[in-house]
Amino acid sequence: xxxxxxxxxxxxxxxxxxxxxxxxxxxxxxxxxxxxxxxxxxxxxxxxxxxxxxxxxxxxxxxxxxxxx
Numbered sequence: 010x011x012x013x014x015x016x017x018x019x020x021x022x023x024x025x026x027x028x029x030x031x032x033x034x035x036x037x038x039x040x041x042x043x044x045x046x047x048x049x050x051x052x053x054x055x056x057x058x059x060x061x062x063x064x065x066x067x068x069x070x071x072x073x074x075x076x077x078x
Contacts, residue, residue, distance in 0.1 A: 033060055 037056055046053035
């Protein structure tokens with residue numbers, strides 16, 4: 010029973026993370042298309058840096074766990 014709870018929490022965490030990451034990208038694209046970053050450069054820097062950092066750390070994690078060659 011305890012194993013199921015841990016697996017359920019793990020899968021839920023993964024799904025919430027993917028949802029949050031996707032929502033951040035959608036928000037970034039919408040803000041870019043509407044030109045909001047032209048009037049709010051600090052927000053552009055912060056949001057872009059957060060997405061880039063999260064992407065970099067995710068790729069680094071995946072490549073450290075998976076050996077392609």
